[in-house]
Amino acid sequence: MKRLLKAAFVAMTGMSVWAASVAYALPEQGGLGMVPAGSALAEEVHFFHNAVLLPIITVISLLVLALLLWVVFRYNAKANPNARKFSHNTLIEVLWTGIPIIILLVVALPSFEILFKEGITPDGKQVVSRGDGQTVDFVFPNDFPESRMASRAGHLQVILDDGASRTVLKNKRDYSVDGWGERDLVVSLNDPAPVGTSVIVRGGRSTQNVSGCPTIKRYFDGCEKEVVLEPTMTLKVNGYQWNWQYAYPDFGDFDFFSNMMPEDQTTPELYRFEVDNRVVVPVGETIRVTVTANDVIHSWALPNFAIKIDAVPGRINETWFRAEREGIYYGQCSEICGVRHSYMPIAVEVVSRPAFEAWVDSQRALAGLEPMFDTDEVKLAQTANADAAAE
Template sequence: MKRLLNAAFAATTGISVWAASVAHALPEQGGVGMVPAGSALAEEVQFFHNGVLLPIITVISLFVLALLIWVVLRYNRKANPEARKFSHNTMIEVLWTGIPIIILLVISLPSFEVLFKDGITPDGKQVVSRGDGQTVDFVFPNDFPESRMVSRAGHLQVILDDGSSRTVLKHKRDYTVDGWGERNLVVSLDNPAPSGTSVIIRGGRSTQNVSGCPMAKRYFDGCEKEVVLAPTMTLKVNGYQWNWQYSYPDFGDFDFFSNMLPEDQTTPELYRFEVDNRVVVPVGETIRVTITANDVIHSWALPNFTLKIDAVPGRINETWFRPEREGIYYGQCSEICGVRHSFMPIAVEVVSRPEFEAWVDSQRALAGLEPMFDTDKVKLAQAADADAAAE
């Protein structure tokens, strides 16, 4: 019945929970690299692996291989029939102690930053004002906890939006700030914002590189940074033997179970990946994920977002992600939880905000709840998106 209702909803609105038109972010058959990143934070994690760890490991492996070959050729019994006898070498002791310490520091410093970003749920916020062609001073309430207050330029973004394009202003070149670390920051533009232009001020301690930053810039920390806003919704995950239960407490607390589709109901490519009910989230918004388990330990893993968090009975764990691109992303339970452990896939569909709101109302209807959003407005937005895509 639920699938029939969803099919009817898809026919009237153009949205299908079961067969989306967006690309599937699947692992490449025979591939050795990581799956495509679906978020800016995932890009940073992948850069840390590919741009920091992999070169270091490669150099160390080649160096050790060269040493082994040299020792085998130079000090075998035939080339060196009389072995040397000595107890120690001070220089070698210093080198093989000091160099690994330096290597570990090179690895640890960027890893701490990535771990911090991944482990702390963002709490950034934004204030939107309207330019009138005269006003240059705008107030940003810095009402975060003391340890999270905006205290330097890296914690603040100022954006001008005229409705068709956005311009990110530069600190000291386009604006100045008075009151760092105080309860109210005064942002003073060098030139008044044009009338009708939105002045967007974002502040918060959680920042990340802008998505798509080239690797060459990452090496020198030259990427443009952006403030990550606080979550707009919470996704509750509950692990069972052997499926997942999802609920959306911000939208009426409706819930549903997600099971792996049988082989005869999907394609060979998607078998063991596709599910009967996907998680649906809006693109470009921060999603808080709270997770627990009903019976044994499970693990909710989404490689495209570099997410992996344990679902432990009697305990609630929390993580977050912010999808940057629409699409369907797949994961698996990554904690052996019983004989059907490999039959617990995860499918997350990232859609536009209008599509998400329409999907929420469809789920509320299935749960016997009234619509939360203006469905006519949602349909008009979808039609506009479809026309734009056709052009």
């Protein structure tokens, strides 16, 4: 009962509960709600499911139940011995055609928006400039294809970063924009950017609600919007009977297979989720995911990021995600692909940028490649820093 109440509460408020300390984003044993959202887009999907679909489904089910009970009790042979013999009722027919059309539109329009967002890889760009205490004008090169150009205030985001914290500036109150429709947009700050700060101008049409926006604001489209930047890397996913192969084309010609951990080498909670080689990606960056298969159709599914995309032999499907928090996220092949279909889990480890770079170099070493990030210069600088700290 407690669990039902909790699920009802989660459904009503559309909240995505997340405990910051949980490193493993595992499904809750016997849970009814969604797994925690790991991306802003997944929050959108959860909101749509919990606050739009579930109430509509509930009301329709209760209405149909009430109609059935009414007919059963009011119009059974005993209660209603003389049946009336009319063939149609125009008003009712208009209503039961018109109302479902309206309901379907209410369901379809927001779901199209989410589907488009999942299907179109973000292309936002950013320009970082140094504040010098005098400059107020900062140029953003709006060099997108015409249909993707930043064309209104909502397509731009101006952020001041002083190294310790970031402040998102507000259009009109803090800055104005000139040059709409031209290649160069000029952002004019009302006050010059202080010395030592970075002025980050982000632009593009791939925008989304910021993560963690309250449900009530989502209802009224009152969430703060942000520009989602273009991918920093591509993850190539290839489905096999019965494991996954991953490649990182931006970081060299290395790939690896990811196999389920045997039952005796993992915990009961992680069995059928944990793998020997996890996918590793950096936090807060847009990851392009291309998915295909080697033999039969599989499906790469990662519920925390609201991803479920078919892996089809001879075809490359593309999607993307941007993880908001570090952690380990699990999914499973979601297209029946043979006898070991339920033994090809997916595990994604979201780590910090430095940890990601260290991991890339470890994978490159395994493939016999030179390090990409852990170069001699980096090592020298690290040693110099360590020496300076020791003195």
